[in-house]
Amino acid sequence: MRSDYVFTSESVSEGHPDKVSDQISDAIVDLFLSKDPEARVACETLTTTQLVVLAGEIRCKGVYENGEWAPGALEEIERTVRNVVRTIGYAQDGFHWETFEFINRLHGQSAHIAQGVDAAGNKDEGAGDQGIMFGFACDETPDLMPATLDYSHKILQRLAADRHSAAVPFLEPDAKSQVTLRFKDGVPVAATAVVVSTQHREGYDAGEKGAELQAYVKGVVADILPAGFITDETRFHINPTGTFVIGGPDGDAGLTGRKIIVDTYGGAAPHGGGAFSGKDPTKVDRSAAYVTRYLAKNVVAAGLAKRCTIQVSYAIGVSEPLSLYVDLHGTGTVSEEALEGALTRVAAAKLGGLTPRGIRMGLGLNKPIYAKTAAYGHFGRKPEGDLFPWERTDLADDLKAALA
Structure with missing residues (x-):
């Protein structure tokens, strides 16, 4: 292991289009498991401008059996999806929880997969995939996580909490963060760079309002990072493209499972390549x-x-x-x-x-x-x-x- 080095991890907020997709997929998993603990779910979600599409394979008692949807099941699925988007906070012209088009293409699980996964006779339940x-x-942290990722997550969690509580007037749901730390003898000692891009309301990209946003984000970073990590050499890049009004699924399409490094260890450990969200625990x-x-x-x-x-x-x-x-x-x-x-x-x-x-x-x-x-x-x-x-x-x- 190297003892002295610089390392970086990133995170994305709940309003990032890929994370919107992940949250919808996992809300479907929760819905089905609440009905049937043995439900089988592989739900993929696409989000884009005023559109959400579900696709995948399912099996769930009381919801989808023998190729048929139970009465009211399709309506409950749509309500669940819209509630996720509403809770995140999207009520914008380009992506509004109440008015986006919804397409459901979930269908029954393959019988050939089911025969391998299900327990039968002397055969125990098998793995759902190789x-x-x-x-x-x-x-590196009390939660035994890589520090770069831990701080990246916490910066965005703070922004989301302040947005939901209306503690600041200018934040919108989409955001990304990135933290670069310098390590000495294997221990993080200073932040060399911090990047935060946050969707904002009109007018907060320049002038006094732009300065207000910049000062707010720097204050959040200072609260999250340990004392002494921010130095005169720390480089800040806050909304480095300039303006970030169009965001979320309206600004960039989202898909389930595209943020697997954000979901795990921020690049500090290997990853097998499989996403988590939208999948039941088999x-x-x-x-x-x-x-x-x-x-x-x-x-x-x-x-x-x-x-x-x-x-x-x-x-x-x-x-x-x-x-x-x-x-x-x-x-x-x-x-x-x-x-x-x-x-x-x-x-x-x-x-x-x-x-x-x-x-x-x-x-x-x-x-x-x-x-x-x-x-x-x-x-x-x-x-x-x-x-x-x-x-x-x-x-x-x-x-x-x-x-x-």
Whole structure:
């Protein structure tokens, strides 16, 4: 590992067109899981000027069975979609929650996929697809997340909170942030650059109103970054294109699953390539990425390493993972090989294993908990009730005992 370097991560707000799509897709997942905990959902969303389109494959008791929609189901889906857009705050001429055209092209799940995923006879539930998934944790922040991404998320969360509360008069939903930090001896010590682009109301791109917006954003950044991180050498780029009035799906089309690095670790760790939003927890793209984050976070919380990357892999229709790999990046107090064995034993004892069924039952994933994940990252969040169970650190003592 390098000890002295500069690293950057970005985030996007709930009003970014891709995140609008992610939130709609996950609201559909939650809707179906609230009706049927065993629902199968793969929902993709397209958003553009005054248009939202759903596409994908589903199976859900009481909603879509035997090729037929239940009475009122289509209307409830449309209400759910419009409510997501209304809650985000889009009531603009180019994208208005009440007037956009809505097209629903969801249809039944392929029987050939279902036969591989469903449990039958002596066959356990199989993985919903092949692929590789990664989990990561590091000790750069209290939430054991990369600092660059953590601060990028928090800047936009603050902007969104101030917009929803009307604390400032000029913010609109679409926004992006980017934080570059300098690391010394592997520890973040200063911000070398901060980029924030926020959609705004007319007139806030120049003059006194433009200066007001600039000062506000700099104040938010100063509140979020640790004391001393902003120096005379920190470069700020706030709305560097000049004007940002046209935004959201009206300014750029959005698609589910295009912000997978924002959703995970900001580029500080590998990514298997599969998106999370719009997928029920039988899809290991989602559930296995959650469980590997859970295990990696507990490794760091247990003091077994400062950084931990975990990879698992699956074959479609096969229940057991094909591989488990651990990399402690030279920061571990135990060997990776020993830790791989301990993780396997602890996962078997506490979760029921790393099979799709073990993961979703052990973490309680068959619940309508996903809409909250779809903006500001799936990781580094506070576990509350049923939400974000993969962020708990309740395996730390078990891991230490398994290695004793």
